[in-house]
Amino acid sequence: MICPKKVFVGGVAVAVERKDLTGEDCWGHYDHDEKLIALDLSLKGEKLRETLRHEILEASLMIGGPAWCDGMETEAIVRCHEEIFVPAWRNVSTKI
Secondary structure, X not given: OOOOOEEEEOOEEEEEEEXXXXXXXXXXXXXXXXXXXXXXXXXXXXXXXHHHHHHHHHHHHHHHXXXXXXXXXXXXXXXXXXXXXXXXXXXXXXXX
């Protein structure tokens, strides 16, 4: 996979950078103030694609507003989307 240098989320340009995130205990993260998605240099192929999708979803929750609600746990929403919705959609989309 060729990693894009920029994505648009809700019409907002978000830079994408590959970085060494070894000490950060994550594969990627979204920085809302900087409008930046950082992805670990070690990621390749499907893991890179999944992590980019994860961070774009995090960005969409921040840019779109739901992440700012009191008590909003964006990581829980993103994980639910990845583990429940995406597999279900893949299954259904092959049949329609």
